[in-house]
Amino acid sequence: MSKIWVHAEVVDDKIVNVAFELLSKAHDLAEAMGGGTEVEATLVGSGLEKEAARLAEWGAKTIYLADDPDLRMYSPLTFVPILAELAAKHQPDIYLFGATATGSALGPAVAARLKTGTAAHCVDLRINEEKKLVSLVPSFGGKVIGEILCPGKNPQMASVKPGIFTKKDPIPVPVQIEKLDSSMWKKLDTQGLKPVNVVRRPPQGLPLNEADVVVCGGFGIGTKENWQLVEKLAQYLGGATACTRPAVDEGWSGEYCMVGTSGQSIRPKVYIGFGISGATHHICGMNESGVVINVNRDAEAPIFEVSDVRIVSDVNSILPLLVEAVKPKASW
């Protein structure tokens, strides 16, 4: 029986959304593989039995759970050997990871232990006629998309950024948790590296990948004051703020809301960009957006090639007016 595995990452004792996005995709892949291919999940952390049941809601038939206070935080010295040993034992055909900060370190390390192949930051996955996984991987900042196959080895591994796939409706199955014996990690030498603490800044406003409207600012924003208008516009529209690398470098914004190959992938209903040139790195992260509106004074800016609405104008003549136009009316 063929098996597709999804590793469910845990943050603050909760399974992150990308795990459910991957489970939804895994079901599509399982259907394409046929032959009763099953979807299963791996989960590592502490106090997770309740959380594990959520994976069954999204159709993970078996959930392999390593649950221990010692595993509350990610470490390559525990997570990598646990998952590699598990995969070697159960031989999944495909093994998917979220390309999060942790998943990007963990996935390739597990692949190296298993001496198998893994494709990074895939923008799509499909099954070919030979029933093998085909991963579509961007390179050169998204300018080129290449297929990656792993024809001779299992598991065929891939990582996918949050927001690339859609979390579909639940497809519940009976909860079947296989709790792993602690001897699996108690034997490991963890002296060389220890996780000390996870520090999270409270997210400001709506998470970028959940916003229907995203207002994005680039180098053309020009000043910190204008940046505040970007934030105000997003707030008035009930959306989130995003930025490109130059806006991070200028200190107006932070990397946490950067969109592109080295940032997040977004697909809001409406994207409004100000002063964005349109480097391929950025376009790769936003081209799935619904309506794309851009304001840039350079009519030749590449961003206009991927825009539904082109406004060739200085940011200063449009942004303040638009903020004023969408300002919520006083309710009294």
Place this chain on the structure above:
Amino acid sequence: MAYNVVVCVKPVPDPKHYDKVTIDPVKKTITRAGIPTLVNPVDKSAIELALQLREYYGGGVAVVSMAPPNADEILREVLAMGADEAYLLSDRAFGGADTLATSYTLYHGIKKIEAAKGYAFDFVLCGSESADGATAQVSSQLGEWLGYPHLWNVYELEKTPGKDEAFSMKTKMENGYMEWAGRTPLVLGVAREIRKPRFISVMGIMKAKSKPLTVWGRGDLPAAEDTYLGLKGSPTQPGEIFSPDLKRSGELFTGTPEEIVGRVVTVLRANGVVVGG
């Protein structure tokens, strides 16, 4: 205590010119003619970190790259930044490698340098990702081959007072960071924030000319097994490549700023956005 550091670097086509990358429709290969090659930008941050470790604590900074023979120019640049010596792993047998085969080759290169020097490196540094492929996989996989603890996206490294081999680190996380306590040897994939790379001085360029640059081929890494090298040793294989067609037939909004803003508000409302509510 002095620390010996090896930094893995990759020559990449200049990311500023990726809009010029095209695909040959017949041969199905990537054409990047006219795009200059440079040191992968974040690798320079890794080198800067290595140089500062040497400046504070002593030790040596070696650089290793798996690349075609003409990468020696890139390595001279890195030597001009201040690295002590460079090693270029270059052979047709290494070509076409995926990240697993690349990290395997680098692993054997590093082991060979260590054997020649008679000591083991305390730090193995990589940039967090390359500008071209951007898989970000090599540092973690190299850590696995070496059997050392590895961290990715490290943006702070500090020595723990009083203990020679103990360091604290921070890695980037979504909406935050993670703190670590480790001890050498460590494999670190570093983020650009870790250090700002120094500029290359004329003196540095002069000195680089006489620094050792060693080229090793397949025969120089006898311990490496063919099953893990190059295209044949790569579990992943490339399939079709294409350039995504992202073009949208954009409508140009003209008129006074007030008129334009009015039309934008109409577009927003048409797409279900509550405006002025």
